[in-house]
Amino acid sequence: xxxxxxxxxxxxxxxxxxxxxxxxxxxxxxxxxxxxxxxxxxxxxxxxxxxxxxxxxxxxxxxxxxxxxxxxxxxxxxxxxxxxxxxxxxxxxxxxxxxxxxxxxxxxxxxxxxxxxxxxxxxxxxxxxxxxxxxxxxxxxxxxxxxxxxxxxxxxxxxxxxxxxxxxxxxxxxxxxxxxxxxxxxxxxxxxxxxxxxxxxxxxxxxxxxxxxxxxxxxxxxxxxxxxxxxxxxxxxxxxxxxxxxxxxxxxxxxxxxxxxxxxxxxxxxxxxxxxxxxxxxxxxxxxxxxxxxxxxxxxxxxxxxxx
Ligand SMILES: [Zn+2]
Numbered sequence: 001x002x003x004x005x006x007x008x009x010x011x012x013x014x015x016x017x018x019x020x021x022x023x024x025x026x027x028x029x030x031x032x033x034x035x036x037x038x039x040x041x042x043x044x045x046x047x048x049x050x051x052x053x054x055x056x057x058x059x060x061x062x063x064x065x066x067x068x069x070x071x072x073x074x075x076x077x078x079x080x081x082x083x084x085x086x087x088x089x090x091x092x093x094x095x096x097x098x099x100x101x102x103x104x105x106x107x108x109x110x111x112x113x114x115x116x117x118x119x120x121x122x123x124x125x126x127x128x129x130x131x132x133x134x135x136x137x138x139x140x141x142x143x144x145x146x147x148x149x150x151x152x153x154x155x156x157x158x159x160x161x162x163x164x165x166x167x168x169x170x171x172x173x174x175x176x177x178x179x180x181x182x183x184x185x186x187x188x189x190x191x192x193x194x195x196x197x198x199x200x201x202x203x204x205x206x207x208x209x210x211x212x213x214x215x216x217x218x219x220x221x222x223x224x225x226x227x228x229x230x231x232x233x234x235x236x237x238x239x240x241x242x243x244x245x246x247x248x249x250x251x252x253x254x255x256x257x258x259x260x261x262x263x264x265x266x267x268x269x270x271x272x273x274x275x276x277x278x279x280x281x282x283x284x285x286x287x288x289x290x291x292x293x294x295x296x297x298x299x300x301x302x303x304x305x306x307x308x
Contacts, residue, residue, distance in 0.1 A: 032208030035072045035124035036223070042089035047219040055091025064093035072096070072124040073116040075187060077103045081216045082130050088221070096122060102135030102183065103128060104155035105190050114197050117207050125198075125207055127191075128221070129184040130214040133176070136160070136183055140176050155190075159183035184211040184224065 030038065045051045073096040074084050084090075084097045096116045100109055116122045129136075138145065139156045156179075163170065163178035170178055188209055192199050201207040211224035 029069075029121055029123055030071050032124040032210075035122075036126075036210060039072060039088045039090075039095075039124075039126065040221070040223070043087060043219075043221045045089045046087055051086070051089040053089065053091065055094055060092045068093050068096075068120065070094055070096040070116070070120060070122055072126060073098065073113060073120075073122045074126045074128055075100075075103055075105060075109065075113065076126075076128045076214075077101060077130055077133055077135065079130060079133065079135075079216075081132075082128075082214055084128075087214060087219070096120060101152060102133065102139075102156045103130075104152070104183070104187055105194075106151075106155060110191060110194050110198075113191060114195055117198055117201050121206070123207060125191075125209045126212050127184050127187045127209065128212040128214055129180045131177070131180070131216050133180055133183075136180050137176050140179055156183055159186040162186065181213065181224070184213065 042051075070093060072094075074088075075098045076082055076084050078099045078101045082099075084099070085095060088095060098105070098109055098112050098116075100106075105113065113125060117125065135152065136156055136159070138149075139153045139160050145153050159182035160175070160179040162182040162185075163175060166182075167178060188211060191209065192202070198207065198209075202209060213222040213224060214220075215222065
């Protein structure tokens with residue numbers, strides 16, 4: 001299989017240095033909550049226009065040349081307006097980033113997250129969508145997509161269908177906003193569904209998965225509620241509300257009081273429960289058929305078969 005070969009190559013490379021990374025990574029790893037706070041603090045600096053650009057000098061390069069020890073992994077969109085390290089004001093070796101259009105995970109995405117969790121021992125995984133996502137918008141609008149883009153769209157489609165089901169009246173930008181939130185949740189569920197490894201680490205409390213939404217206009221990262229709807233961390237304090245109406249549109253679709261949407265985390269309907277144990281069977285019927293490529297869900301090429 002195309003992807004199995006790719007994963008084999010990928011792992012062949014990464015495993016060479018895995019023992020080095022493992023040894024380095026197991027020391028002084030922050031807790032998941034500490035990791036969230038660190039990201040939130042960086043985002044606050046970024047939004048306030050006072051980033052410190054930490055860990056970006058020659059000394060840090062020399063230090064990390066010996067091995068990486070990121071304190072968090074982030075699955076985000078490839079959109080050029082979502083530069084993850086800048087958004088969180090982090091530097092070299094701080095954040096392990098997986099960027100795929102629409103912040104979805106196919107085989108390679110799941111495997112990459114597995115590597116971060118299993119070999120780099122990151123305590124926190126953030127799955128972050130963003131406002132005005134072109135990939136989500138294209139699927140909502142039913143745009144005709146050429147090449148392998150249709151496969152990528154297939155990974156986003158379940159979220160759009162979920163958003164439509166939850167609120168059939170939504171259209172246009174409102175539907176895009178709701179689908180964006182559902183897409184974050186869908187990616188989290190995909191990780192659970194296709195990766196027993198990740199599911200196990202989450203159940204053991206070694207990794208925490210948190211959803212987030214980045215507002216490309218205000219620069220703010222909204223932290224989506226965790227299990228039971230409770231915030232997963234103290235909400236980062238916004239420097240100053242930018243524009244009342246525009247930013248947190250997806251949050252509007254999430255039963256959140258309109259007046260607090262700027263300051264509070266969004267509250268999408270979250271069914272997955274990363275801490276207490278995901279339900280891998282939840283959304284099976286929503287997954288598109290496997291198509292044996294990089295962006296298709298790995299139902300055939302199960303990730304757990306490849307890494308060993
Ligand atoms: Zn996007």
